[in-house]
Amino acid sequence: MDALTIGGLTKQYRSGVQALNGISLCVKEGDFYGLLGPNGAGKTTTIGIITSLITKTSGTVKIFGIDIDDDFPAAKKLIGVVPQEYNFSIFEKVIDIVCQQAGYYGMSRAEALVSAEKYLRRLGLWDKRQVAARELSGGMKRRLMIARGLVHEPRLLILDEPTAGVDVELRRGMWDFLEKLNGDGRTIILTTHYLEEAEQLCERIAIIAHGEIVIDTGKRELLRRLDTETFVLDTRAPVHTIRPLDLVSFTIVDETTIELTMPHTLSLNTIFAHLAEHGIIVESMRNKTNRLEELFMELVEA
Secondary structure, eight states: OEEEEEEEEEEEOTTSOEEEEEEEEEEETTOEEEEEOOTTSSHHHHHHHHTTSSOOSEEEEEETTEEHHHHHHHHHTTEEEEOSSOOSOTTSBHHHHHHHHHHTTTOOHHHHHHHHHHHHHHTTOGGGTTSBGGGSOHHHHHHHHHHHHHTTOOSEEEEESTTTTOOHHHHHHHHHHHHHHHHTTOEEEEEOSOHHHHHHHOSEEEEEETTEEEEEEEHHHHHTTOSEEEEEEEESSOOTTOOOBTTBEEEEEETTEEEEEEETTSOHHHHHHHHHHTTOOEEEEEESSOHHHHHHHHHHTO
16 A cells, blocks of 8 residues: 655745656555655655645645545544654653644543653653653654654654754664664655665655656665775785786775775675685675765766
8 A cells, every 4th residue: 555645746936936846756555765855855845745834736645545635634643743843842841742742633641641651662761751851862852753753653654854963873773763663564754864874774765856856766776776886895814915807996905905896786706706816805894985875966966
């Protein structure tokens, strides 16, 4: 089943700015879907239309088959939104912020408390439930936003830059939480400027630029579009004996480190076998560049 279907969506503001130019996309139920694009590309406008904060000019939006023009209240109950900016009162207690959100979806106080406890515990905030939001760290406020977006148990969760301003350790903790959430069957749409985040989390990625969808495909298919990849290899033995290999560029960084650039169609096993012939054993390997970032820049600048 499709969790989200967008067809021919346009938005023109009174100023004459064409924010969206007939975009179409489909998010399947259970997907972890990335929507990427530079500032001003149309990401926020798209989310605003899906959640009724912005009125579309034309086109259709369906949430699990429900057209938002026909029955938006029903569609809205299926959506949870985590906006980029904090939009709760910093003077209210954590538990009250989450429970009040549940009330907007018709949940009783008793139901809200059960769901709030579930997500505050999973996000490591239960011990802070009686604390005013202003006393939370930036990372805790981000997690509070996620708990609030989930409290009414939406089938589709939309996250707009959820880890902006969060340190690396907290970001990876949030990644783990979101991966488990998706693994439990929740459909997730993620907008992010951290391209490593999309590469880590999303199985399908759309790139939007200038109000149009540039590409919408699986992550693996997207990465295959790159002609070459660059790796850094840490080796067990000195590498001064290395010999040339067709299609591969070797650079010796130091006596135990090699940087190589190779076509994505060439197997790494071929590289390892070639090095082994010269007595060089690879102990570890890492990508030097973010492949998704390279492709992103190539597409949006086209």
